[in-house]
Amino acid sequence: MSKSKQTRSQSKRVVVYLNGIYLGFHDNGDELVKSILEKRSIRELTPNLNISYNKKTGEVHLNTTGGRLRRPYIVVKNGKPLLTEEHLEKLKSGEITWDDLVAEGVIDYLDSEEEDSLSYIAMDESELTSDHTHLEINPASITGAIVSTIPYPDHNSSPRLTMAASMMKQSLGLYAVNFNYRLDSRAHILFYPQVPLVQSASYSALNYDKRPAGQNFVVAVMSYYGYNMSDAVVVNKNSVERALSRSVFYKTYETEERRYPGGQKDKLMVPNPNIMGYREEELYRNLDEDGIIMPEVEVKPRDVLIGKVSPPRFMEEVATFGITEEKRRENSVTAKGGDYATVDSVMLTESLAGNKLVKVKLRSLKVPEVGDKFASRHGQKGVISYIAPQEDLPFTKSGVVPDLIINPHAIPSRMTAGHILEMLGGKASALDGEYVDSTMFSGTPEDELRAVLKKYGFEEGGEEVLYDGITGEKYKATIFIGVIYYQRLHHLVSNKMHVRSRGPVQLLTHQPTEGKAREGGLRFGEMERDCLIGYGASQLIKDRLLEESDKTIVRVCADCGSLGVYDYSKRREYCPICKGTRMDEIEMSYAFKLLLDEIKSLNVFPRLRTGDKR
Amino acid sequence: MVNIKRSPIVDTGEAVGIVAAQSLGEPGTQMTMRTFHYAGVAEHVPLGLPRLIEIVDARRDISKSLMDIYLTKEYSKDKKKVEKIAKGIEQLTLGKVAKIVEDFENKSIRIIVDVKYLESRNLTFRELVKKISKFLNGSARVRTKSGKYILITAKTSYVQLRKMSMKLKSLHLFGIKGLSKATVAKDDASKEYFIRVGGSNISELKKMEEIDFSRLYTNSIRDIEKHFGIEAARSAIVKEIKQVMDLQGLAVDVRHVMLIADAMCSRGYVEPVGRHGLSGKKESILARAAFEETIKHLVNASIKGEEDKLNGVTENIIIGQTIKLGTGKVKLVMR
Ligand SMILES: [Zn+2]
Numbered sequence: 001m002s003k004s005k006q007t008r009s010q011s012k013r014v015v016v017y018l019n020g021i022y023l024g025f026h027d028n029g030d031e032l033v034k035s036i037l038e039k040r041s042i043r044e045l046t047p048n049l050n051i052s053y054n055k056k057t058g059e060v061h062l063n064t065t066g067g068r069l070r071r072p073y074i075v076v077k078n079g080k081p082l083l084t085e086e087h088l089e090k091l092k093s094g095e096i097t098w099d100d101l102v103a104e105g106v107i108d109y110l111d112s113e114e115e116d117s118l119s120y121i122a123m124d125e126s127e128l129t130s131d132h133t134h135l136e137i138n139p140a141s142i143t144g145a146i147v148s149t150i151p152y153p154d155h156n157s158s159p160r161l162t163m164a165a166s167m168m169k170q171s172l173g174l175y176a177v178n179f180n181y182r183l184d185s186r187a188h189i190l191f192y193p194q195v196p197l198v199q200s201a202s203y204s205a206l207n208y209d210k211r212p213a214g215q216n217f218v219v220a221v222m223s224y225y226g227y228n229m230s231d232a233v234v235v236n237k238n239s240v241e242r243a244l245s246r247s248v249f250y251k252t253y254e255t256e257e258r259r260y261p262g263g264q265k266d267k268l269m270v271p272n273p274n275i276m277g278y279r280e281e282e283l284y285r286n287l288d289e290d291g292i293i294m295p296e297v298e299v300k301p302r303d304v305l306i307g308k309v310s311p312p313r314f315m316e317e318v319a320t321f322g323i324t325e326e327k328r329r330e331n332s333v334t335a336k337g338g339d340y341a342t343v344d345s346v347m348l349t350e351s352l353a354g355n356k357l358v359k360v361k362l363r364s365l366k367v368p369e370v371g372d373k374f375a376s377r378h379g380q381k382g383v384i385s386y387i388a389p390q391e392d393l394p395f396t397k398s399g400v401v402p403d404l405i406i407n408p409h410a411i412p413s414r415m416t417a418g419h420i421l422e423m424l425g426g427k428a429s430a431l432d433g434e435y436v437d438s439t440m441f442s443g444t445p446e447d448e449l450r451a452v453l454k455k456y457g458f459e460e461g462g463e464e465v466l467y468d469g470i471t472g473e474k475y476k477a478t479i480f481i482g483v484i485y486y487q488r489l490h491h492l493v494s495n496k497m498h499v500r501s502r503g504p505v506q507l508l509t510h511q512p513t514e515g516k517a518r519e520g521g522l523r524f525g526e527m528e529r530d531c532l533i534g535y536g537a538s539q540l541i542k543d544r545l546l547e548e549s550d551k552t553i554v555r556v557c558a559d560c561g562s563l564g565v566y567d568y569s570k571r572r573e574y575c576p577i578c579k580g581t582r583m584d585e586i587e588m589s590y591a592f593k594l595l596l597d598e599i600k601s602l603n604v605f606p607r608l609r610t611g612d613k614r
Numbered sequence: 615m616v617n618i619k620r621s622p623i624v625d626t627g628e629a630v631g632i633v634a635a636q637s638l639g640e641p642g643t644q645m646t647m648r649t650f651h652y653a654g655v656a657e658h659v660p661l662g663l664p665r666l667i668e669i670v671d672a673r674r675d676i677s678k679s680l681m682d683i684y685l686t687k688e689y690s691k692d693k694k695k696v697e698k699i700a701k702g703i704e705q706l707t708l709g710k711v712a713k714i715v716e717d718f719e720n721k722s723i724r725i726i727v728d729v730k731y732l733e734s735r736n737l738t739f740r741e742l743v744k745k746i747s748k749f750l751n752g753s754a755r756v757r758t759k760s761g762k763y764i765l766i767t768a769k770t771s772y773v774q775l776r777k778m779s780m781k782l783k784s785l786h787l788f789g790i791k792g793l794s795k796a797t798v799a800k801d802d803a804s805k806e807y808f809i810r811v812g813g814s815n816i817s818e819l820k821k822m823e824e825i826d827f828s829r830l831y832t833n834s835i836r837d838i839e840k841h842f843g844i845e846a847a848r849s850a851i852v853k854e855i856k857q858v859m860d861l862q863g864l865a866v867d868v869r870h871v872m873l874i875a876d877a878m879c880s881r882g883y884v885e886p887v888g889r890h891g892l893s894g895k896k897e898s899i900l901a902r903a904a905f906e907e908t909i910k911h912l913v914n915a916s917i918k919g920e921e922d923k924l925n926g927v928t929e930n931i932i933i934g935q936t937i938k939l940g941t942g943k944v945k946l947v948m949r
Contacts, residue, residue: 529931530632530635530636531636533629533632533927533937533939533940534629534632534633534636535629535940536627536628536629536939536940536941536942536943537940537941538936538937538938538939538940538941538942538943539936539941539942541931541936541937542934542935542936545931545934546934551934587934588933588934589932589933589934592932592933592934595932599912602909602912602913602916604912604913604915604916605916609921
């Protein structure tokens, strides 16, 4: 490196950027940063300003834009936090608010860039030195609102916390207390939601204890006759009958009487049989005179909920006979597949456009069944594989029978020690009658939980002697059994189950439709095809990909090899290209016929040479 | 009685290609990007999926080539002799033996030379200066200072000066071009020493008498094809793919790998699997169009007036016929 370069890098001359845009030079970076920070600390500059200083590149970045992720910290001066007892007292009495603290300069918000370059943050007050600039309010605040409700998160691996957080969002609970009056398009309500026995401090702070989403289960960690392999869980049938994790599912259908250009209008009514697209009479049986279903009526899939007739889609259909006798079309709202439900409520109102609007809310009871998904708050999810009668389930000497049995293999590889701790804590809480605090870094330690169990005459590790409910024999091993908060997740088999043997096909490709809502088939994809080729099952491939999919018979001109047409009026087949009449009937997939059409659109003429099967 | 000798032979109509593809593809999904390193070798050779892709794509410029150089009997047992040869093979550039400093203010380049080292390799300072002057070919002024420094001044732009210093850094002085980081290792099986060197340059090594050319190995399949022929290349493909799978702890039967190597070499030269190779050169128009560049294949086929004989698997599935494999291979004949 040359001399001049060295002197340049030693100088404190910096380039200053404001919100990423070049502002100018400053001769002394250290002084600039110092004065800006000082001015911000006395709030001469906005607390929204963050600053970072890169000595290597000689750049100072000032940021004031929105969209930066920032966190609050207590400001430290000369090794002493500026937040005092006095502040806390005033906060408690309501004399001052959080915003006052920020305005006073007691609390600073830092963005990630400033955290990295100009701040020195202490985790705890005890480790403060004169070099520190800020103090963490609470170490547990490194997580967001949802993760903070996970019990003992400091005992779990971080991927499990992420998973637990995303599963908590899927749990059934009491999402709103006015759910009876709400008309959400889909909603679940849990029967008897419970407050978790093991909870962190943020739980009540978030008012989560007023709208809980789960129940405290007695859980045993053991194998049960091979029914709970992998992540499958066995559930106590009697518990289910006592409404364990029972829920109700609401689904709302709606329609309105729309007005169309030309003065025509929808009409809510029981459709006449002469109307276009009239369904079976049976399906209209539940409709009242006004064409709308009555509350507390039981409905099955395809039943009409709101009868509606609409004007024809094309005006010509009316005009052909010249009479105003309109041929109107059936446009009712029907219950979709799998909707075995009861009408909960019917609402009539007006839409924004001033049209008559009807909403019908269906209610169906969802009792836990094989295939429903459950999860603890540690990313431990599982599906019910068997609902065992209570008499067949293991029991303790005091006669406790678990609500749920999970597989011990679920724990070690995932390293969710928090799950074990929560079970222990739940058990202690159930015995003691006190909630157990499981806040990150400050939760009730394991020793205290063990002491509680010991006090009540239990094995302090949480393990108990269990007896097989079927044989009555004592298990050779002691079984870990405890109380843990379990959530029912909204993936219910009854809402997902779907079969198809025959059904609708797509207009373009003549292949079966896709998806449950369209009564579709399951895709037999490329990799599945490869497997059949590898196995040599050539007839089965043809069956899946042709016979049971989009098989069509096309006419092929024997002279020129193009696709022929059939003239129904003349009852004659001919080739539109060479006008020949010698035709062969060929079976092929409709998709291939489309491919031929598309090749033609490239100005390429594909000829099919036909012949007898070799 | 079961004929054990014939029992592992596949039946006619067995879809060996698909089975080979699946047998390599399934473990391939488990192959992670995390790569283990060759213990003891200085060079970092790509392993796992990136290397596998490199092999089946039959890349010409592989990211890191390696050579194992075995010597003739007179040398191979003596570690000292082998080390000496290894030292001689390694390419040394000016940048490796001298310090090159740019001075932009005076528009000059200073080269500080380790004279003792040069002399140990039989190159005098004077000869080096000559070499540099010849290399620069009058584009700059070359001066010497106190028999240690070389000062090069040029009246050019900064960019040109930087370019010149970069060129000087890579000026070839000793050894064989392209070979670097030669290390001597012991072959446990034959109890002899061999040289493992980064880079690949067979044509230069060919000239050296000390080297046992018949045992020379490189992981560059293209080089093997060029110097040893297609059969050697096929064996190298098998060996390299198998090695990648073994290092990941994935068990794949060699015969699947052999089939892929056979397919890659079947035309007498190594060609890649994929768009520019096997898949792109399929006989059937429909099969090619179904793979990639649909329109290109269809239009080109129409220009040539091609006909699809419908002998393959993909094209028969497309038009909705049974495939000529497995149960579709056999037919009933009425007499
Ligand atoms: Zn024709």
